[in-house]
Amino acid sequence: MANFRQFRPDDLNKFSKCNLDPFTETYELGFYLQYHAKWPSLFQVAEDQHGNIIGYIMGKLESSPDYYKFSEHYLPWHAHITAVTVAPEARRLGIGKMLTEQLEAAADANDAWFVDLFVRSTNHKAIQFYKSMGYSIFRTVKDYYGDHSSDPTKSSEDAYDMRKPMKRDVKKEHIREDGEKFEVDPSDVW
């Protein structure tokens, strides 16, 4: 069972169901608070009947800094999903999808061109999850992660930069086919 609402800092004391799962990264306090401070409506949680957080999404609205304007990698005004996670016991109920849709609605309301995110290229479940909602791979960022989630002999892992166009992108200018083959370096993403 679940309730959806905006994140409150006290929720950090109830994160165990999500964050003890190895696929979910735990950040420093300032990182969570920055999102809560700047984009409170894009930081949403699902809680169970005891107040445990069983899912959350953290996102932001931004464009690349102006001095990148002439770079081919410049990103116009868009929403970015920084983290989305659902506790194992609450998966496959549509919670992840509802959290994401809610963020997409906010992206549309703020006239964003698209929503994007990074995902480990071996996180098949998550990739499936995003694809099911209309996201596609826009580019592959080589060796984006400094470790490998499933192969300890490797010291890095690629990321997929996935995107879904929003209403503003009527002509679908911000997505591409076969984006997987479009490789960039980590220094090209900001």
Next chain:
Amino acid sequence: MSYGRYGRPALKNSVDVQLQTAFTDGNWNTVIRLADKRFKTLKDPYYEAIRIAAESQLDGTTERCTALIAIDELVKSKAVPDYDTLELLEWAARDYLYDTEYAETLGPLRARWVKANPKSKYSVKCLQSCLEFWDLVSAQQIATTLDKAFANSGDRQYMFWSITLTYLLSISPQCSEASKKVYSLLVVKQLERAADNTENSEKVEPKDRGLLQEEEISLYYRVMLSHGSKEDFISRMESSKLGPLAQLKEGRKDLFYQALNAYESWSEWDRIYDLCRQALRLGLDGATPTFSVCDYKVWKKFALAASKSKDHDTALGEVQSILKEFIALKTNTAMYKKNIALALLDTAFRQPTAPGSSGSESGLTPRVIQIGLYLDSYFDKLSAFDDVKDFVAELSFDEVKGLMEEVLPKMLEEKSEKSSQVILKSLICKLRYLLTTCTQTLSHNPSVADGQEQDKPYQCRLCSNLTSLPCENCLRSVVTEAAQIYQQIVDDSELLAVIPRFDKDPRIDLALVMGNSILKLSGLRPRTSDVAPAPLRDVNPSLFLQAVLVLDTQLKVTPGDVALRLLLAQLYLLLGCASYAYQIWTPLDVKRTIQDSLSPLFFDRISSLSPGLFTGTRPLMEPLRSYYNNSLHSSCPLRIWDAFGSGSYSSILEMTEFDSKLRRSCTLMMSIVEERRATRAFGGKIECEIGDLALTENIDDTTTILNKTDYGSFVNLESPEGPPIQEFLRIGPELSNERAHLSFLAEQYLDLIHHKPPKDHRPYKPSEASIKERAYTFETLSQLNNSLTGFIHRPTTPAALTSPEATYYTVVSLLSAAVLTALSTTRAEPYPAETMSVITSSIRTAFTGLHTRFTSSSTASKGGVDETLYSLSDMHTLSYVRETALAMRHSAAFVQAWNDRELARDRSGKSTLHKDGLAELKALDAMAAKTVTEVKGHIQKLKEALGQGGWLDKMLDWTFGAAEGSQEEGDEKVRKAVEDVVGGREGAEEWVGKVVESWGQGVKGWGLVKME
């Protein structure tokens, strides 16, 4: 050299290149020389400020003070300071300026500057600076000035900054009680006016001083709730513009919840009913997204409110009819369907017709049928048990029978797939365990028969046996049943192959059910007060070990399971295997932000269990320390300026509150105290007195220190009426305000008696210094004694401590009194014999009690288990015997050293202490010294015992019984079930090795601990 937290300020453009360059390059001596020269020729005091700022970068104390002196002069002058001068001086002073000093100096200077230059772009920087030092008084003044200056500009944020800061001030300790009242009234008035502007205008424009954005309205709700009257709030909620329903139509769900929660706190059920009904209707009509209203919480409140309505039949009918309309919606996601299914279940339980009175003898009441329907759809979901648990616990006994004997067996029959059957069966096992914890399954038997107290005062209504609580017979059959299903899975390769596709491996649940049942059978009960015996003293060790073994075996099969790990880490701590517990704990990767709520699960009391863990290569408390240092390095809540800049007013309030709670965290205090104890144990140097740490800066006796431990990831199969599982698993009561304060005070006492003036310290006027030291020591001792006594005698304290802790804090508190008395009685004065004798005999009594607990061997050696096991699992007592004894010894040494110093200072001997006082402390010292020797001997004995061979057989015998048939019949069945699951005695050998090795490591660590 530090440049402070913020970059060097830029110098004014008018400053010449030579000086600019020297400043940028940090050539401070050159800057000083040039600035001085410029000042002399140009007479511009700005150059004086440059010189002072440069001087403050040099390493002398006097140079540093010049900046502070210059700031003071500016404050006194009453003139409006020059902005760049302020920037320079603030930068120069910021690393050694206390926040309180800021609020008296730079804060007011900044406010003064803004008043004179309200429209300058630097005004906002002044506000930011005040917030960095959390000077709310000046910040609020600046915000108010800005608001006035920009009142008609359409720049709304100044108005809301001002309101937000006025509110923060009205609840801040920086404000006197009288001013708090004034600010409270002011902020309510401001927001009411803004709300009225919104209500009275057709369409609010950004330049109107009304409420427009969600964050603004949220601020209004919060402030009205906190400072306004209930009646005012309720009447304002009726508004068709700013009320929660109107806001919900805009998708502003948070406001809807705020109103709903407020109504609930006032038990305004009719309002809750109306609000939920209208909100859900909006969802049905598509006037608001279902996302906004379809939470389970809304349904639950709706049904509860309906059940409290005067006409509850009609009201509940309405709930059901709305539910039906939602069911008919095609767009529902799985989550909403589940919420709705639960809401249906909840509604069935809110129906007023009492169960049993429905005349349904079979127990197949609508409630039971509804549980059945729910489980039929969701039995294979991970959360199924948690979803229905509270409902099942609420059933009457007849209903329980209906569910367990009719509904579930029938459901099981209908499942044709083997995998579904197994999942359902393990769910049934969990429910059976749950029922053993629910009182409706027991009926009272006369508790006294023939004048004798019965040890089995109940009759179990499920199995008809006489029993104590919980029913052992039922627990045993739950174990055998679970073991059977477990075996069925393990023996079936088809089933094993499909398990990865399940939500969860059913073997985990089965192992948890077995583990929990056997723990209960072993007699493990919550230890929630200072009279509870040591963890395993009153437990059947054989059963306890079996439970641990079953769970450990399962962890090897499913190492990724968090709940198993958490449970086992606790159990190994109970068993005295801290190093193994740590191995189990580490992969959970509790780090950064989640440490505050999760670290206590492993680290609480750890120095008393296994100080050896602190000698590892990685400093045990380092991650916690750096978390608190990073998060609380300044008194300003982290990231608060981001929230001001983004107009996130509700975030500002929440972040401020969170920050205040984090500073008062029990975990924070735990991490400091545990580390200090371990440092002392190994003779390390404690760098800073506990009261001087920045992290304890704002903690005094009136502070409420908060326990925020998160038990959410434990699998709790217990009835909601009884204690949750974690209470069975802890060494003693959880973290608490009382324990945090006592540990803080005891550490302060130890700081005082361990304090040694630096060797080369030669005071300028020795006798004056000595008078000062005396006064300081007396004052501190008397304060500590007052505080310690106060906390020890709080009625809530016994439930917050283990028995050894209670003794330790009692003794420390008495010692502070004894030392104070001894120090304040010189040989020339009459000796307060009676007072002193009361104190020292209380110390003796308390200490003897603890000593007895330490030495008493278990009265009945259970299952042939020798004393070693009990000792290994009770290092906590040993640890406090040591701590207490050392506190006594060090107190005596402190008094003796004091006396020696007095003698050296004043050869006449007039100021030396009274010999009787010295003698009493000496006697305590002797008593303690003897005990410390015993502690050493005890550790040595444990070392020898572990060094002897034969541990494998010994442990296997303890676990499984020395010979078949050596146990009671019931226990025999359990043992067989356990053997089946773990692969018999052979299957347990590796486990025994780990346990014994971990004991060895623990004892080895104790061997390194200083005993003086």
